[in-house]
Amino acid sequence: xxxxxxxxxxxxxxxxxxxxxxxxxxxxxxxxxxxxxxxxxxxxxxxxxxxxxxxxxxxxxxxxxxxxxxxxxxxxxxxxxxxxxxxxxxxxxxxxxxxxxxxxxxxxxxxxxxxxxxxxxxxxxxxxxxxxxxxxxxxxxxxxxxxxxxxxxxxxxxxxxxxxxxxxxxxxxxxxxxxxxxxxxxxxxxxxxxxxxxxxxxxxxxxxxxxxxxxxxxxxxxxxxxxxxxxxxxxxxxxxxxxxxxx
Numbered sequence: 001x002x003x004x005x006x007x008x009x010x011x012x013x014x015x016x017x018x019x020x021x022x023x024x025x026x027x028x029x030x031x032x033x034x035x036x037x038x039x040x041x042x043x044x045x046x047x048x049x050x051x052x053x054x055x056x057x058x059x060x061x062x063x064x065x066x067x068x069x070x071x072x073x074x075x076x077x078x079x080x081x082x083x084x085x086x087x088x089x090x091x092x093x094x095x096x097x098x099x100x101x102x103x104x105x106x107x108x109x110x111x112x113x114x115x116x117x118x119x120x121x122x123x124x125x126x127x128x129x130x131x132x133x134x135x136x137x138x139x140x141x142x143x144x145x146x147x148x149x150x151x152x153x154x155x156x157x158x159x160x161x162x163x164x165x166x167x168x169x170x171x172x173x174x175x176x177x178x179x180x181x182x183x184x185x186x187x188x189x190x191x192x193x194x195x196x197x198x199x200x201x202x203x204x205x206x207x208x209x210x211x212x213x214x215x216x217x218x219x220x221x222x223x224x225x226x227x228x229x230x231x232x233x234x235x236x237x238x239x240x241x242x243x244x245x246x247x
Contacts (some may be wrong), residue, residue, distance in 0.1 A: 039212065040166065043154065047214055048164040049138035050075040051156050053106040053113065054091055054129065054206065058098035066102070068094050072157035072207030073129065074081045074216060082130045086236065087206030088221055090118045090125045090186045094195050095136050105131040108164055124239040125187040125221050125232060127206075140208065141233050142247075143215040146232040147194065155198040155220055155228060157207025169198030169228075187221070193229040194218045201230035 052075065071091035077084035085105065094101045103115030113131040120127035147153060151171045159165050174192040182188070192211065200217030200223045209218035209230040218230030240247050 025134045031089060031194060039097070039154075041110075042214070042233040043156065044164070044165050046138065047210070048108045048156060048166075049136075051108050051158075051161075051164055051208065053089055053158045054085070055104040055105075055106075056092050056094065058094035059062045059100035059102070060098050061100070064098075066098060068092070068098075069186075069205075071203060072220070073105070073203035074137050074156075074206075074208035074219070075137055077144070078133065079224070081133055083132065083139070084118075085129045085132055087129060088187070088219065088220060089122050089125045089127045089129055090182075090221075091206045092117055092120060092129065093122075093186045097161055103131075105129065107135060107137055109135070110163075111135055114185055117193040119243045121239055122185055122188045123190070124235060125189050126219060126231060126236065126239045126241075128243070128245065140210070141215050142236065143211055143213070143217045143233050144172065146174075146228060146234050147211055149173055152212050153194075153196050153198055153217060154210050154212075155196075155200050155204060156210070157200065157204035159199075159201040162203070165204075167199040169196045170177070171196050172227065174232075177227075179222065189221065189231065191233075191235060193221065194232050195227055195229050197227055204228070 026207045052073045054073050058068045069091040073085040075083045075085035076086045105113045105115040115129045115131040149171050155167045157182045172195045175195050200220050204220045207220045211217050217233050220230045222229040
C-alpha cells in the first residue's frame, strides 16, 4: 500500500554538494567513534591505575567502632615511599566522638593499603590521604584551568559497588549546589561547582573528573538522578595552597 496523501517516487536526486556533505559527515562520525574507542581503551587500561576506593572506619576513645564514609579517590602525587590521594572530606569524615580514624585504600586491582589522612577542609569538601607505595600505580596531572561549557568530561570511580566504572558526559554549566541535608562540618561548599552529564552515583564521591587529555578538571562531590557536580580544578589548587602543599 501507499501512505495516504503521498505520491510514489521513483528516485531521489541528491546534488553533488549534498552528497559530498553527507560523505564528510559520515567520515566525521567515524573519526569521532574511533577517537572515542581509542580514548576508552586508554582510560580502561591506563588511567584506572590512578583510581582508588576508600573505606573509613571511626573509633571512639573507648574502642567502639562504626563504619564511616565510603567513596573513590584519585592519585595526584607520589614520593619514594608513598602515593597521595585526593578525595572528598565527607568520605573520610568521622564524628567528634569517634576521633580515631583508619582508612583502607584499595587500588584498581583490589590490593589494599592502610591510609593516613594529611589534611581536610569541609569548605572545599576535599581531603588528602597518603598510603604506602608497594605497587606501580599512576599519578594523574591537573588541568591548568577549569573546563568550559560543552567540553567533554569523563568520570571514573566506584559507584554502587562497581569497580573502575567509566562514564562520559559534558560540562553543562557552573552552579552552586544547595545541600540542605549537609552538616557544615562535613561538606560546606558555597562556591560554584561543575554541573556535568557524566553519570555518577553513590560511591563516585571523591573520584576523578577528567578531560579528553586525561587531566584532572574536578573531583566528583555531589550526584543526582541525572547529573553530577564536581569541585573544579581551580578550587582544588586553592585547597592545596591553603594547606601549603607543594603543587
